[in-house]
Amino acid sequence: MVLSVFLPAVPQLSVTNGDSGAVLLSYAVEPGDTFVVGYIHSVNKSLVEDHFVITEDHRIMVESTSFVAYGAGIPEPEEGQTLTITEDAVVIDGIDRLADPYRLFVGVIADHRFSMGSGDSIHLKDLVPPQTTLIFQVERQPLWQLLTTKP
Numbered sequence: 001m002v003l004s005v006f007l008p009a010v011p012q013l014s015v016t017n018g019d020s021g022a023v024l025l026s027y028a029v030e031p032g033d034t035f036v037v038g039y040i041h042s043v044n045k046s047l048v049e050d051h052f053v054i055t056e057d058h059r060i061m062v063e064s065t066s067f068v069a070y071g072a073g074i075p076e077p078e079e080g081q082t083l084t085i086t087e088d089a090v091v092i093d094g095i096d097r098l099a100d101p102y103r104l105f106v107g108v109i110a111d112h113r114f115s116m117g118s119g120d121s122i123h124l125k126d127l128v129p130p131q132t133t134l135i136f137q138v139e140r141q142p143l144w145q146l147l148t149t150k151p
Helices: 143-147
Strands: 008-017 023-028 034-040 046-055 060-067 082-085 090-098 102-105 114-118 133-142
Touching: 090 114
Parallel strands: none
Antiparallel strands: 008 023, 008 133, 034 046, 034 114, 046 060, 060 090, 082 090, 102 133
């Protein structure tokens, strides 16, 4: 029984402090699970949201991005991607690009936030100081680590 606490458990999306290596957040995931990273665009000051999905082989894939208005650094759709304009947002879908692991530099002004599935949004500056790198990756974590990590 004691050994099972140290053996790898179910796949977890972990958010790790890139400087210290500390696991800050951990969520059990299955293929098809989604999460969103949002931020305030530095030029046009509007919300941008990048949508991610967990693939069949437990990797992180950028699925789509949504934003209110184009600004510097906002991508144009590439071949095979679709652009949809609604009253609320511009959406580029079909990006389907692996980002595994996904590294994010928490901005000073961007107010980066994270939400898993339809869960509440977490302001990443509440987890780490701005200008800290966070690493999002799917890994199998031992039970002892799952019991000591939020949420």
